Amino acid sequence: DSGVTQTPKHLITATGQRVTLRCSPRSGDLSVYWYQQSLDQGLQFLIQYYNGEERAKGNILERFSAQQFPDLHSELNLSSLELGDSALYFCASSVEWTTGELFFGEGSRLTVL
Amino acid sequence: DQQVKQNSPSLSVQEGRISILNCDYTNSMFDYFLWYKKYPAEGPTFLISISSIKDKNEDGRFTVFLNKSAKHLSLHIVPSQPGDSAVYFCAGRDSGGGADGLTFGKGTHLIIQP
Numbered sequence: 174d175s176g177v178t179q180t181p182k183h184l185i186t187a188t189g190q191r192v193t194l195r196c197s198p199r200s201g202d203l204s205v206y207w208y209q210q211s212l213d214q215g216l217q218f219l220i221q222y223y224n225g226e227e228r229a230k231g232n233i234l235e236r237f238s239a240q241q242f243p244d245l246h247s248e249l250n251l252s253s254l255e256l257g258d259s260a261l262y263f264c265a266s267s268v269e270w271t272t273g274e275l276f277f278g279e280g281s282r283l284t285v286l
Numbered sequence: 287d288q289q290v291k292q293n294s295p296s297l298s299v300q301e302g303r304i305s306i307l308n309c310d311y312t313n314s315m316f317d318y319f320l321w322y323k324k325y326p327a328e329g330p331t332f333l334i335s336i337s338s339i340k341d342k343n344e345d346g347r348f349t350v351f352l353n354k355s356a357k358h359l360s361l362h363i364v365p366s367q368p369g370d371s372a373v374y375f376c377a378g379r380d381s382g383g384g385a386d387g388l389t390f391g392k393g394t395h396l397i398i399q400p
């Protein structure tokens with residue numbers, strides 16, 4: 174158990190819809206990262222938040238947005254969903270950069286039909 | 287542009303032998319390299335890391351080697367055990383922009399055969 178909690182674990186929705194994925198980081202971790210893993214793809218970095226503020230952006234689509242709340246939990250919002258958005262979405266957290274270890278949640282599997 | 291490449295999607299090794307997983311990178315600004323291990327239905331878990339100023343780091347059965355001139359790193363597992371069967375991701379960190387996000391390869395599925 175990494176201490177990072179993601180909900181929901183599975184989500185099935187239709188094209189054009191909007192979903193919200195939720196992440197609670199490990200206690201004390203200030204940084205939250207979102208990654209997408211599509212079929213046959215590695216983990217694609219989407220976005221990072223540190224203590225409530227956006228710190229870095231990766232390959233995140235404009236249809237996607239995220240935020241980190243004062244209690245440090247984070248939400249990833251995916252809108253106007255397309256079939257290609259079907260993927261595993263991982264959240265990870267860390268305290269600060271030392272050896273670079275990130276703690277990952279179990280992921281949210283999104284299926285867009 | 288794939289900054290981290292794991293060219294072997296899968297690797298099969300006999301139990302007790304050495305497993306060698308390879309990774310190539312293109313970004314010269316990476317200052318840390320990490321290996322993560324992932325079992326089905328679980329998130330990736332950190333395995334071992336190496337700073338770009340070192341060429342070797344060892345932790346029990348796991349050793350990571352870094353060849354900066356070749357932009358290549360490898361993970362050695364000796365001896366391989368059935369519980370090592372998993373997908374292994376290589377990752378690099380470029381902190382040049384102040385961000386901590388890791389760039390991952392696509393992973394290598396290691397299968398340890400009895």
